[in-house]
Amino acid sequence: MPDVYNWQLGRTMPYPHERGTPTHQFGAVFNINRCIGCQTCTMACKSTWTFSRGQEHMWWNNVESKPFGGYPQSWDVKLLEMLGPQPGWDTSLATPTAPYGVYRGKTIFEAAPPGQATVGYLPEDKEWRFPNIYEDTSNRSPQTTGGVQEGASLPEHQVFFFYLARICNHCSYPACLAACPRNAIYKRPEDGIVLIDQSRCRGYRKCIEACPYKKPMWRPNTRLSEKCIACYPRVEKGTVTRCVSACVGKIRLQGWIDDPRSPVYYLVHEEQVALPSYPQFGTEPNVYYIPPRWAPRKYLRQMFGPGVDTAIAKYTNPSRTLLGVLQLFGVTQKILYSYEVTSTDAVGYDENGVEVVRVPIDEPVVVRPEQHLNIT
Ligand code: SF4
Ligand code: SF4
Numbered sequence: 001m002p003d004v005y006n007w008q009l010g011r012t013m014p015y016p017h018e019r020g021t022p023t024h025q026f027g028a029v030f031n032i033n034r035c036i037g038c039q040t041c042t043m044a045c046k047s048t049w050t051f052s053r054g055q056e057h058m059w060w061n062n063v064e065s066k067p068f069g070g071y072p073q074s075w076d077v078k079l080l081e082m083l084g085p086q087p088g089w090d091t092s093l094a095t096p097t098a099p100y101g102v103y104r105g106k107t108i109f110e111a112a113p114p115g116q117a118t119v120g121y122l123p124e125d126k127e128w129r130f131p132n133i134y135e136d137t138s139n140r141s142p143q144t145t146g147g148v149q150e151g152a153s154l155p156e157h158q159v160f161f162f163y164l165a166r167i168c169n170h171c172s173y174p175a176c177l178a179a180c181p182r183n184a185i186y187k188r189p190e191d192g193i194v195l196i197d198q199s200r201c202r203g204y205r206k207c208i209e210a211c212p213y214k215k216p217m218w219r220p221n222t223r224l225s226e227k228c229i230a231c232y233p234r235v236e237k238g239t240v241t242r243c244v245s246a247c248v249g250k251i252r253l254q255g256w257i258d259d260p261r262s263p264v265y266y267l268v269h270e271e272q273v274a275l276p277s278y279p280q281f282g283t284e285p286n287v288y289y290i291p292p293r294w295a296p297r298k299y300l301r302q303m304f305g306p307g308v309d310t311a312i313a314k315y316t317n318p319s320r321t322l323l324g325v326l327q328l329f330g331v332t333q334k335i336l337y338s339y340e341v342t343s344t345d346a347v348g349y350d351e352n353g354v355e356v357v358r359v360p361i362d363e364p365v366v367v368r369p370e371q372h373l374n375i376t
Contacts, residue, residue: 004173006107008279008305010089010098013107016117017178022192026170026230027257027264028244029274031290031329033315034251037163039063042131044246045167049229054221059131060228061243063165067299068134071166072127075214076278080302082119083111086280089306099272100279100306107282108175108212117179118210128217137161154294155312162292165251167243168215168228169277169285170194176227179210192286193230201225212281238335238351250330257286261338263325263348264288271322273314275304290315324361332357 003012004019045061062071070076086105094101108118138161170187174194177185184200185207187193196207196216203223207216216227231241239245244252255264267274267288274288291300293312300308314322324341328348334356336348341361348357 006173006282006284007097008100008276008284009103009107009282010093010095010100011102013173013282014109015173015178016109016112019173020187020189022187022189024190024256025172025192025258025286026235026254027262027268027286027288028167028241028252028254029264029267029288029290029329030165031251031253031274031326032162032164032292033290034249034329035063035163035165036249037063037065037132037136038248039132040246040248041165041243041252044242045228048231048242050226054219055226057125057128058217058219058226060215060217061165061167062131063163064132065135065137065161066164066295066303067139067161068137069132069164071131071133072123072214073130073133074127075123076303078121079108079119079212079281082121083108083280088280091306099269103280105280107280108210109173109178109282116210117206118175118212120175120179120209120212122205122209123214156296157294158296160292160295162295164277164289165243166213166215166277167241167287168194168230169213169283169287170228170230171286172284173282175210175212175281175283176207176216179206180204181206188232191230191232191235193232193235194227195229195232196225196227198222198224198226212278212283213285235335239333240335244330245333247330253325253329254335256337257288259337263328263336263339266321266325266339271314271319271325272307273311273322275307275311277303279305320361327359327361328357331359 004015005012041061050058064071089101089103091101111119138159140159170193182200184197201224216225218225240254244254255262274290276285291304291308321341324346327346334350337351338349340347346359350356
C-alpha cells in the first residue's frame with residue numbers, strides 16, 4: 001500500500017490505490033455564514049442531472065440542517081462512532097505546508113478492517129428519504145432550557161443550527177475510487193473530477209460504503225451507482241457548476257485549489273479562512289467551508305478541524321484582500337482563474353487573463369440633498 005502526503009493531516013498516510021496527480025484540481029469554497037437554506041442549488045442540480053426514473057431519491061447536491069440533519073440520515077455521526085475516539089491534531093507542529101498541525105488519529109483507510117479499503121457502512125434505503133430532515137431544528141429549544149433564551153449573542157450561540165451545503169468533494173484521495181472492485185471510478189487527469197464509468201460499474205455499492213461523505217448513490221432501475229459529476233461539460237467550457245451558478249445566497253466560489261493565482265487557493269492556503277469538512281477522514285476533500293461564526297467551536301472543530309478559530313477570527317475582521325475576494329462569490333458564471341484586489345474593486349479574470357467581472361468593495365453611499373428629504 002503506497003504512502004501519500006495529505007496536507008490536511010500534515011503527514012503521510014496509506015492510500016490503497018494508485019493515484020495519478022491531476023494537472024489541475026477542481027475545488028470550491030462554500031461560505032456557510034451566507035447560506036439561507038433555500039435549496040435553489042439542490043433543485044438546480046436535480047433538474048439538470050437526477051430528474052429521471054430511478055433517481056427520485058438522489059440529491060447529488062443537498063443542504064442539510066446541522067446538528068441533527070443529514071442525507072443520508074446521520075451519515076457523519078455514524079462514521080465518527082465507527083472510528084471511535086481519536087487523538088486529533090498536534091497543532092504545535094503546524095507549518096506553512098501543514099497549517100493545522102499533524103493529525104495523530106486514524107483515517108478511514110488506517111482504520112479499515114482486514115480485506116477492506118476503508119472503514120464505512122452502507123446506509124439503509126430509508127436513510128436516503130430526506131435531503132434536509134430536521135430542517136431548521138436547533139440543538140436545544142428554550143423549553144428545554146427552562147424558557148431561558150440562551151445563545152442570543154455572539155461570539156457563540158449555545159442554541160444553534162446552520163445549513164451545510166454538500167456535494168461530492170472530488171477528493172484528492174477518493175475512498176470511493178479505492179474501494180471499487182471493478183476499477184470503474186477514476187479521477188480525471190485534467191481537472192481532478194471523480195467520475196464513475198457507467199459501462200464498468202456493476203452496482204456492488206462498495207463506493208457508497210467507503211465514501212465517508214456518502215456521495216455516491218445507487219440507482220435501483222439500472223442497478224448501477226451514480227454520483228455528482230461536478231458538471232464537467234460546463235467546467236470544460238470555463239463555466240461554473242449548476243449549484244454554484246444558481247446559488248441565491250452567493251455563498252459559493254469555484255476554482256482551482258492547487259493554483260496560487262486562484263481565489264479558492266487564496267481562501268484555503270493563504271488566508272486559511274476556508275476549511276475542509278471532516279479532514280480527519282483522510283480523503284483530502286476539495287470543497288472547503290467558511291465555518292459559521294455563531295456555532296459552538298467544539299462542534300465546529302470536530303467538523304472542520306483545528307483551523308476553525310483562526311478562520312472565524314479572520315472572517316470576523318477581514319483584511320482588505322479577504323473583503324475583496326468575498327465580493328467575488330456568485331457574481332459570474334465564469335470560473336475565475338485569477339483575481340486582483342485594488343483599492344476600490346475586486347476583479348476576476350478567466351483562463352486567458354481577460355477580465356470577466358469587477359465588483360466594488362465598498363458600497364457606494366449616496367446622501368440625498370436636503371430638499372429631497374421626505375420629512376416635513
Ligand atoms: S466525496 Fe465521496 S464520492 Fe466524492 S470523491 Fe470523495 S470519496 Fe468519492
Ligand atoms: S442556493 Fe445557496 S443559499 Fe440557497 S441553499 Fe443552496 S447554497 Fe444555500
